[in-house]
Amino acid sequence: MIELYTSPTPNGWKASIALEELELPYSVHPIALQKLEQKQDWYVKLNPNGRIPTIVDKDNGDFAVFESGAILIYLAEKTGRLMPSDVKGRSLVIQWLMFQMGGIGPMMGQANVFYRYAPEKIPFAIDRYHRECRRLFEVLDTRLAEHEFLAGDYSIADIANWSWVHTYPWSGVEIDGLDHLKRWLETIGNRPAVQRGRVVPQQQERAPDANTFVENARKILA
Numbered sequence: 385m386i387e388l389y390t391s392p393t394p395n396g397w398k399a400s401i402a403l404e405e406l407e408l409p410y411s412v413h414p415i416a417l418q419k420l421e422q423k424q425d426w427y428v429k430l431n432p433n434g435r436i437p438t439i440v441d442k443d444n445g446d447f448a449v450f451e452s453g454a455i456l457i458y459l460a461e462k463t464g465r466l467m468p469s470d471v472k473g474r475s476l477v478i479q480w481l482m483f484q485m486g487g488i489g490p491m492m493g494q495a496n497v498f499y500r501y502a503p504e505k506i507p508f509a510i511d512r513y514h515r516e517c518r519r520l521f522e523v524l525d526t527r528l529a530e531h532e533f534l535a536g537d538y539s540i541a542d543i544a545n546w547s548w549v550h551t552y553p554w555s556g557v558e559i560d561g562l563d564h565l566k567r568w569l570e571t572i573g574n575r576p577a578v579q580r581g582r583v584v585p586q587q588q589e590r591a592p593d594a595n596t597f598v599e600n601a602r603k604i605l606a
């Protein structure tokens with residue numbers, strides 16, 4: 385059994401989608417980010433960065449894993465699925481996973497901050513992050529023009545990138561003309577395990593409207 389500490393965000397969906405794809409039994413502990421539960425002492429003992437997601441593997445001596453990319457690698461290696469074991473195949477998956485961890489995630493995250501959450505609109509910052517996200521999307525589109533998936537067979541690299549890229553409307557990034565990216569977004573979005581993982585944690589109550597969501601994000605950023 386895996387314990388998953390998460391919230392309905394792209395980094396959280398990476399873990400829940402992987403758990404669904406791998407059909408591993410897991411229980412969900414929703415973390416209320418706007419209440420700063422992720423900064424409480426008990427949680428920071430599991431995740432020193434005070435962010436979601438975190439997993440605890442009850443079948444492996446309560447081993448805790450933080451950082452969504454590390455969680456994906458751990459789950460893939462635990463099961464021998466969603467990442468090949470040969471040196472080149474594994475490296476390819478890790479390259480495209482790191483592309484998401486070091487590029488797509490941070491840039492889309494900053495686009496959200498300046499485009500959605502910042503009370504003061506700074507055109508230079510909005511433009512900078514929109515252009516960088518678009519550039520990264522074009523890198524993905526070029527790769528996907530010649531490959532069905534990012535790194536060989538469907539893998540944790542696709543799960544990591546999809547979990548962020550499909551939220552492009554919220555970040556305000558255009559995908560016009562990126563037909564290979566659109567094809568890949570749709571293919572992965574249609575996978576039943578992705579659809580199940582994408583709604584974890586289940587909304588306990590009505591999903592907040594966009595304004596409430598922005599207010600909550602500002603509380604975390606303050």
Ligand SMILES: N[C@@H](CCC(=O)N[C@@H](CS)C(=O)NCC(=O)O)C(=O)O
Nearest residue numbers: 393394395417435436437451452453
């Ligand atoms: N590099 C970390 C980033 C995790 C992260 O930023 N999580 C966000 C949600 S997507 C979070 O917990 N935000 C709450 C906060 O900043 O306090 C990972 O990939 O796990």
